[in-house]
Structure formats: C-alpha cells, structure tokens
Amino acid sequence: MSEGVIKAEGLTKVFNKHLTAVDHVGFSVKQGEIFGFLGPNGAGKTTTINMLITILKPTEGKASVLDFDIAKQDDEVRNVIGVVPQEYTADEDLTGLENVLLCADLYGIQRSIAKERATDLLKLVELTDFRDKKVQTFSGGMRRRLELACGLINRPKVLFLDEPTLGLDVQTRTATWNYIRKLKKEYGMTLFMTTHYLEEADALCDRVAIIDHGKIVVIGAPQELKHSLGGDVITLGIREDDDVSELIRKVEHVKDAKRENGSYRIKAEYGEITAPFIIEALRKKGYTVTKLSLTEPTLNEVYLEYTGKSMRDAEESREAFAAQRMTMRRARQ
C-alpha cells in the first residue's frame, strides 16, 4: 500500500451549481493517526466527510480510502470503513443490542459472528448492562457510545467520526475522548474526525486541518501550529503610569509588547522562563509589577491567525442546533 490511508486531491463539492461547499481540498492521512478537520459550522467539514464515506459524489477532484477510489469503488470503501455520524441514529424503539445487530446486518455479517462482536463492542463502550434496554432510556453519552459500537461492527480499518462529542457535557466529552484514544491504541485504527471544538482537536488529534469556507487554510500538529504563532502571551500590569513597552521589548525572547487598556500584552517564546526576566528588568528600573498572567496559545489563536476571525462565535449557533434536534427527537415520540 502506498503512503496515505486516506488521500484527497482537489476534492470539490458544488451544490446546486453555485454553492461551493468544499473547494479543492487536498490532504493525506497516515496509517494509525487521528486526523481532524477543524472549522466552524458550515465550513465544509461534514460535506468532506460525506464524500469520503461515499454518501456524496464529488463534483471535482478525487479521493481514496486504502487505495479504493471513493467514486469508482464505493462498495469496497464502504466495506473497510466505519462511520460514527453526527446524529444519534440508533433506533429509539430498539434495544442497544438490537441496534448493533441491525448495523451488522447492513454489512451482511453472519448472525453468529455479529452476536460475538456485538457483545465485545458493548463491553468496550461499557454498555453491557444496558444491552437489553431500549435506546429511548439512554443518555446522550450512552447514545454516542452506542454509535461508536455500531461504527465498529465491521472491524473497520478506518473510522470516520463526524463531530463525535457534539452536544455532550464536558465530563461525557472527556470520557468519549478516552474511548477514541483506546481505539487508536488497541486496534491501530486510522481515525478521521471533524470537530468545531478547539479543545477536542487539541486533545485528540495528531494532526489537524483547519478548514474555512470550504478551503483548508493550514495543516499540522496542534503543537506545531500553536508554536508557529511565535510563543506565549504574557499579560502584565504595573503600578506606574509610564509606557514601559520599549523596556520590555529588550528582554531576551520577547518578540513584541503592546500597551492595551493600561496593561501590556507581550508575545514571548518560552513564556514561563521569560516572565521572571521581565519582572526583574522592570524592578531594576523601579517599576512594580502588580499583576501577571501567562497564556499559551490555543488553537483559537491559530484559527484567528489564519482566518482573521474567532471560532468561538460560530460555536453558539451549533449548540442551538443540537438542542433543536433533541427537541425534534422528543416530538417524534
């Protein structure tokens, strides 16, 4: 097999002849890594994943999964991938086990093998005690885990996760991350995921592609991307009224210092080491430091740097969307 478990080249999807959802996207996912697509609502993440999992046909460009062409060999692709969709697709009226077995049937897995695997998978996601309970009674976290079990029933070599923790509370989210890490470690699986949670991309992904308006703006390891911004941000205040930014700039490793609303915003490499030197330099000149905080750059700053806007704004509308979907689900019953 050649380099790259998932490969995309100039992948493009245009809806209704003028709405370009994904615009000439290219990337390559390595064996055994967790590759994340990070971007706000409507950036083209789900459209990309839908093309890779053969639900949508690309308008232009090509992509392959394990060297199977997604457009020409879609059946082969479907056999080797697992999909954990954004929505809770498990059937409310069926039990946990029945849902996993239904998925097995969709892959044409023999009943005896399916039962064995379902038992193992439900154990893996810690739902063994709930296997005979209807999904209606499941919490959000349990439903997410059940989706995970369903997505693994065909022993996929590549697993696609679309917003794996959308709408989950922080605690459940962290637990879900652990399951995903476990998969990577125990099965050596390659994972492709989309997320709009910066923390999630940071905590989980080996590499992320930041996507905005259908285009990939940058690809790299989260650590590397953050580092490329030029270090940490130190915010500092002094009792005196004088402008000391020139003085701060002279300290070693300080890249820039700006006075903003009476305090100083300093960009510096190795912030935790540089900060004491800044305090020392100021004290020597008779200034008193009254407050100091140190922030390491987050992916939000990376996003800001490359797209010129903050990702936090996009998040709220997404949460509202998830809430609405849950309301709809209840309305159905």
Next chain:
Amino acid sequence: MSELNGNSKSKLHGLWALTNRELKKWYKAPVIFLLSIIQPILWMGLLGKAMNISALIPTNIPGISPETVLKGTLGTSDYFSFMAVGMISFTALFTTMFSGMSVVWDRRLGFLNKALSTPVSRAVIIFSKVLSATLRSMFQAGLIIVIAVAFGLQFGVNFTPLNILGVFAIMFLVCVGLSSIFIAITIRSTRIETPMAVVNLINLPLMFASNAFFPTKFMPDWLQTIAKVNPLTYTTDAVRQLLIFSTDWTQLALDFTYVGIFAVVAATIGIVLSWRYLSK
C-alpha cells in the same frame, strides 16, 4: 477480504433487517398496534352500518325492494359488504402513504445517511420501506376481513377460503406500487410537512375517484375517466370479485393484469428515481 470480515454478501443482504426494523415499530408498540385494529372497526361502523343505504329506498312501490335495487347498483344486496371491501383499498392507501413519511424521518434523524455509508444496496434501502408497508397492509387487510365477517359480511356464492390468498396477492401488488410512488415523492424532502401536504392532497381524491365506496357507473363522466385509470378501482373490484360477488373470472383477470402492470411500472419508476437521488 470480505470473507475475513465475516461478511456473507448477497445483493439483498440487509433487506429483512431493514424491513423488520420498520415492522418492529408497529408490532412492538401496543398502542399503535391497537389503534391500527380499532381504526377499521370505526370506519366500518361509521360508513358501513351508520349509513344505512337500503333505508333510503322506498319499500311501498311494487316490484322494487331495497335488495333488488342494491343488487342492481352495487352488485350485492348488502351495502355493508360492499363498503367493507372498499375499506381494504382504503387501508392500502393510508398505510403505504406512511412509508414515505418514514423515509423523511430516517433522513432527518441521520439513519438514512448511516445506511448509505454501509455496503447495503441503495435499492434494498428503498425496497425495505416498500416491503414493510406492504406487509403491514396485508396484515390489516386480513384483519379487516375477519372483523367484517364478524359484523356480517356476506360472502359471494362461489367463495372459497382460497380466495383470501387472492386478496393478499392483489394487496401485495397495489401496495408495492403505491408505496414506491409515495417514496419517490417524499425522498427529496427534508421536511415532514411537504410530503404530508402532497399526500393529503392526492389521497382522498384518489380514494373517492374509485369504486371503493360508490359504484363508478353512477359517477359523472369526467370522474369515471379518472376512476377508470385509478388502480384502486381495479384493486377494489378484484377483492369484491373474490369475496362478495359471484366471481367474473375475465374481470378478475383484467383486474390482476392492470394492478400487476401498475405495480411493476410504479416500482420501477419509484426505485429508479429514489436510487438516482440517493447516489448523487
């Protein structure tokens, strides 16, 4: 590769799993199941028994009795029997209509996309909807016959229990055709309201522009034309020939041919359209 995965693949794998998923929603939910039994009882009670047509015919004119009048117009002297059979077509129409709705639900809840990402065939996804609606209708048709007999349905002179199989056969054909059409109509919509409106718009006219509750020969010409191409007319007639009339075999053969052709054409169009849409 697929051998290793434990996948035994036939073109139709997953068909029963998906069909059974639909059916379970029905037979495992006692309330819905009960309602689907009560509904035909209510309709038959209201339309068949409350509307006592024979009471409208004067009895004081010599040579005319309600029985002979009804026999001449409806083909049977008992309006309840006439109408109970119409109920069977009615059930076919209303049950298949919901197969379209369930496609919309599957899309909205993401299940459709999930199924599409598995190796299950697109045609199987659609046909499972058709099949589940068809099986449901057939079960309900059987139920209606039992209830109607309890209420006093009068069988035709040459009725044999074998004729019931004929009823199931014609039900199968018409339901496959109807639900294919409804699915093709609804598969594009993401909102539940649109197909609801479409279905409501065509359902009742389709019902009443047939011989289900009223014989077509007394309809105005334009309505007769519609009734003549309406597959429900042929379905209802076939069921009547099988259950309550003295069977006219030529007519029955014509009914089966017409409904059979309708089923094949509608299913082909429906499945091809849906398939194309699903593989865009």
